Amino acid sequence: MKKSYIIGIAGGSASGKSTLAERLVSEFSPYNVKLFAMDSYYKPESELPLVTTENGKQYRDYNRPDSFELGQLKSDIQEAKDNYDIIIIEGLLTLWDDGICNLCDLCVFVDCPADIRIVRRIKRNLTWGLSLEDITNVYLDLVRYRHEEFVEPSKAKADVVIDTSLGIGRSILGNIVNAAIM
16 A cells, blocks of 8 residues: 655744645655645635624634534545655644644644734735735734644644744755655
8 A cells, every 4th residue: 555655734824834835746746746725624604613802803713623624634635645645734723633643744833933924914915805904903813812822832743843934945845855755
């Protein structure tokens, strides 16, 4: 039976998880690679938890475990294991969920200071048509708390913690690629 090498990538919002995952897919191009983006496993918006903050604002909460179809993601990973050389899973809670984390041969936490993450998030979300006020309100009212509650504690499960505050250089990619193919 073929054994896939599975890399799990977690980290905060706008820390560089997707960028790292996409760069790794490119680096592993000689292999048969499958990328699972946790963002593809959000529950329908109507099923997302609704949170009311102390100031009375309500938000759909995209940043907690019950916002995702984690069972489906685990099932899809299990099914892919026989068909791919390398599987990469990236998302906020990749390392938070023990079932997903335990499937990984290499657990990577993408670490980046909060000030850099919020600037990246603002730039990204502005391109999606969101207002600066909406972006900052959601971050200040919800995202930063979920980061502390769920994302940051998962760093303890990582085999490798990488700092992406200066970007994702060749040495970072090289270290991960070497770990996977050795």
